[in-house]
Amino acid sequence: MNIHTLYDKFSSVRLTIFLCILLAFVSVVGTVIPQNMAPEKYQTLYRPAVAEVVTGLGLDDLYHSAGFIFLLCLLAVNLAACTAKRLPGTWRSLRRGPSPPSEAALEKWKCRETFLCAAGAEEVEGRLESIVAKALGRRPTGKHAEGPRKVLLVEKNRYARLGPYLAHASILLILLGTLWGAVIGFKAGLQLTEGEAASDVWLQKRAERVPLGFQIRCDRFVFNQYPDGTPKEYRSDVTFLDMGGKEILRGSIRVNHPLTCRGITFYQATYGSIPKVTLQLIDEESGSEASVTTGLNTPFQLPGSTGERAMVTAFQENVRIPAEMARVTSFSMKSLGPAARVVIFDEKGFHDPFLIFRDHPAMGQERAGTHRIVLKGFRLTPYTGLQVVKDPGTPLVWIGCTFLVIGFLMALLMDHEIVWVVGEAAGEKAYRIRMVGRAVRHPGIYAARFDRQKLRLRKGLSPWLKS
Amino acid sequence: MTDATLIGICIWVYMASWLLCLLDVAFRKKALGLGSDAAALAGLILQALAIGLRWVESHRMGIGHAPLSNLYESMVFFSWAIVLIYLVYVRKVRNRLLGTFVMPLAFLALASTALMDKDIRPLVPALQSNWLTAHVITCFLGYAAFAVAFSLSLLYLLQSRSGEGGTGFLRSHLPSAELLDDYSYRIIAVGFPMLTLGIITGAAWANSAWGTYWSWDPKETWSLIVWLIYAAYLHARIVRGWRGRRAAWLSILGFSATLFCYLGVNLFLAGLHSYGSG
Ligand code: HEM
Numbered sequence: 001m002n003i004h005t006l007y008d009k010f011s012s013v014r015l016t017i018f019l020c021i022l023l024a025f026v027s028v029v030g031t032v033i034p035q036n037m038a039p040e041k042y043q044t045l046y047r048p049a050v051a052e053v054v055t056g057l058g059l060d061d062l063y064h065s066a067g068f069i070f071l072l073c074l075l076a077v078n079l080a081a082c083t084a085k086r087l088p089g090t091w092r093s094l095r096r097g098p099s100p101p102s103e104a105a106l107e108k109w110k111c112r113e114t115f116l117c118a119a120g121a122e123e124v125e126g127r128l129e130s131i132v133a134k135a136l137g138r139r140p141t142g143k144h145a146e147g148p149r150k151v152l153l154v155e156k157n158r159y160a161r162l163g164p165y166l167a168h169a170s171i172l173l174i175l176l177g178t179l180w181g182a183v184i185g186f187k188a189g190l191q192l193t194e195g196e197a198a199s200d201v202w203l204q205k206r207a208e209r210v211p212l213g214f215q216i217r218c219d220r221f222v223f224n225q226y227p228d229g230t231p232k233e234y235r236s237d238v239t240f241l242d243m244g245g246k247e248i249l250r251g252s253i254r255v256n257h258p259l260t261c262r263g264i265t266f267y268q269a270t271y272g273s274i275p276k277v278t279l280q281l282i283d284e285e286s287g288s289e290a291s292v293t294t295g296l297n298t299p300f301q302l303p304g305s306t307g308e309r310a311m312v313t314a315f316q317e318n319v320r321i322p323a324e325m326a327r328v329t330s331f332s333m334k335s336l337g338p339a340a341r342v343v344i345f346d347e348k349g350f351h352d353p354f355l356i357f358r359d360h361p362a363m364g365q366e367r368a369g370t371h372r373i374v375l376k377g378f379r380l381t382p383y384t385g386l387q388v389v390k391d392p393g394t395p396l397v398w399i400g401c402t403f404l405v406i407g408f409l410m411a412l413l414m415d416h417e418i419v420w421v422v423g424e425a426a427g428e429k430a431y432r433i434r435m436v437g438r439a440v441r442h443p444g445i446y447a448a449r450f451d452r453q454k455l456r457l458r459k460g461l462s463p464w465l466k467s
Numbered sequence: 468m469t470d471a472t473l474i475g476i477c478i479w480v481y482m483a484s485w486l487l488c489l490l491d492v493a494f495r496k497k498a499l500g501l502g503s504d505a506a507a508l509a510g511l512i513l514q515a516l517a518i519g520l521r522w523v524e525s526h527r528m529g530i531g532h533a534p535l536s537n538l539y540e541s542m543v544f545f546s547w548a549i550v551l552i553y554l555v556y557v558r559k560v561r562n563r564l565l566g567t568f569v570m571p572l573a574f575l576a577l578a579s580t581a582l583m584d585k586d587i588r589p590l591v592p593a594l595q596s597n598w599l600t601a602h603v604i605t606c607f608l609g610y611a612a613f614a615v616a617f618s619l620s621l622l623y624l625l626q627s628r629s630g631e632g633g634t635g636f637l638r639s640h641l642p643s644a645e646l647l648d649d650y651s652y653r654i655i656a657v658g659f660p661m662l663t664l665g666i667i668t669g670a671a672w673a674n675s676a677w678g679t680y681w682s683w684d685p686k687e688t689w690s691l692i693v694w695l696i697y698a699a700y701l702h703a704r705i706v707r708g709w710r711g712r713r714a715a716w717l718s719i720l721g722f723s724a725t726l727f728c729y730l731g732v733n734l735f736l737a738g739l740h741s742y743g744s745g
Pocket of ligand 1 (some may be wrong): 009012013016049075076078079082083086090162164167170245411412659698701702705706
């Protein structure tokens with residue numbers, strides 16, 4: 001295959017149609033298989049062999065898989081190649097305008113009509129232009145005197161033919177904007193308790209801390225409900241400060257009402273609360289006791305111990321017993337109250353984690369070895385969860401979307417219509433006028449309009465017409 | 468009078484319009500056809516009143532929002548948009564066989580709302596957005612256009628089949644195959660930019676609510692699938708000159724995907740959109 005046939009293949013509309021349909025089918029797969037779940041989940045959803053195939057082929061993150069991106073790139077290349085191939089020719093032909101019809105074309109177009117006037121050429125030709133203008137509702141743009149023929153062109157929406165190119169370029173712009181945003185920008189989650197400030201965010205994907213270049217402080221988090229309990233408003237009142245502590249901007253972030261500071265936008269995403277638990281620690285051997293108040297995943301020393309430490313890895317305000325479990329055990333209650341998950345570790349590694357309950361202090365203690373760890377109390381500090389986005393590609397995407405729609409409207413709803421009116425003497429006191437017309441996109445619909453146009457022209461010419 | 472009462476009346480009005488269509492096709496009386504159009508127009512106005520009434524009622528309850536926020540409300544708007552597009556085109560196609568296919572879509576859509584929750588509920592924060600209104604209106608105008616184009620494509624297939632030695636009844640009662648073909652294309656050409664606007668306003672909404680304009684949620688993905696099918700249709704038709712049966716089948720495939728995007732996704736797949744849960 002030489003380079004020309006390759007170029008032809010890449011610039012063919014056949015490839016476009018094929019890719020559109022293929023992308024549609026591939027996309028269906030990604031809506032049937034749940035995306036981006038933990039690998040274990042697929043094991044429980046499918047038989048092992050199937051799960052293997054799903055994760056092996058990247059079907060669990062289909063839209064970011066190499067294959068899918070490859071198809072998108074192919075579409076972009078196809079689009080660019082088509083444009084490169086056809087635009088220059090289209091542009092030249094648009095500049096030139098339609099060329100006058102040959103004798104054969106005059107007899108071949110589907111929409112055509114002939115009028116015979118009983119008048120001399122001079123008489124008719126002197127007024128033909130204005131009669132045509134009146135009948136067709138616009139002035140003839142092209143006037144050609146070709147030998148004995150007088151040729152008039154009435155044309156509509158010629159430049160609408162550029163619509164597809166505008167639409168195609170816009171699609172490329174949207175793809176480009178998305179790519180640009182993915183490369184240069186970032187997305188991160190940020191949790192702030194009231195009064196807390198942050199000047200950087202943690203990017204999970206890149207395992208990297210990114211400085212914001214300023215500080216954001218949460219002054220207040222508000223959660224409002226309607227009387228029936230439906231959430232009404234999540235609102236974070238925040239202040240942006242520069243690194244010196246000077247105020248830049250103060251405002252509220254609500255769902256659907258983000259705030260932007262220096263190119264970085266903050267969205268209201270979630271909310272929740274950060275627990276602090278108070279534990280009583282007792283070493284049964286030495287009898288020594290201590291009390292500690294700690295957040296999650298913060299190690300602390302155990303009293304009288306030989307280098308063992310512990311930390312709380314999870315906390316729940318109220319542990320509920322699943323119904324099916326309550327049936328097989330003798331629990332008479334539905335819930336167990338507040339609980340913390342604790343893990344003890346030393347230099348050799350972690351022991352098994354275990355749960356302790358505030359309202360049932362005896363439970364779980366057998367796992368604690370020579371220690372007793374008692375959950376005395378807890379405090380929940382509400383936080384607001386913000387989505388932090390820097391995406392310099394979005395303006396490109398929105399510009400692309402705007403021109404995409406304009407391009408479509410030009411391409412799809414404005415049809416390029418051409419009417420040729422050709423007059424010539426057909427004898428001493430006889431003049432023949434032939435009218436042909438066509439619309440590029442809607443020949444069938446245009447046929448009906450042509451019928452009306454030809455009736456109006458007949459009316460305009462009626463003083464001369466032989467009946 | 469509540470909006471649901473008016474909607475109940477609309478179902479009967481559309482059914483009457485459909486019957487008049489059938490009679491018009493059978494007996495070719497001008498009055499029957501005009502009666503059918505008049506009934507459809509009356510239904511359209513009545514239904515618009517119902518939508519307006521619901522809007523006012525939500526404001527009276529102190530939770531005012533455009534009635535385009537759940538399955539019931541979207542179905543009512545869908546049906547309204549189908550009749551609107553039908554009325555714009557029926558006079559141009561100049562054939563009421565179209566109505567015998569389209570009007571049932573409109574009243575079945577309305578009848579299905581009998582199964583839905585009709586309470587006016589307050590909007591959760593994510594739905595409190597003007598983008599939502601723009602998104603639903605444009606999407607459903609697009610869907611409705613595809614529904615009418617789908618009916619024309621069915622007619623086309625019937626017409627081209629009757630040409631192969633059928634009874635000739637359809638052939639003599641239908642407009643020319645070329646006109647049917649042209650109009651189904653024409654209406655898709657109107658629906659496609661609408662759907663495109665629908666996808667774009669949806670993306671703008673997602674961006675203002677979550678900071679991500681595209682997240683490959685099943686509903687988003689299915690709207691893209693529909694878009695791709697109609698993009699293929701348009702190219703096949705405009706550039707490769709597909710006409711007739713192949714184009715008609717693509718249009719039918721496109722509308723099937725549209726229905727799945729609207730209803731199937733919520734019934735069979737999980738996602739962010741709230742319309743299926745009502
Ligand atoms: C998705 C990637 C796309 C590709 C690769 C593509 C490719 C092409 C190609 C090769 C042509 C022929 C160019 C010509 O004849 O001048 C074409 C024409 C056209 N395309 Fe696309 N296209 C894409 C998307 C779209 C979309 C989404 C639309 C939406 C309407 C669209 C509208 C058109 C129209 C109206 C034409 C006819 C041009 C004419 O002959 O006047 N294209 N496209």
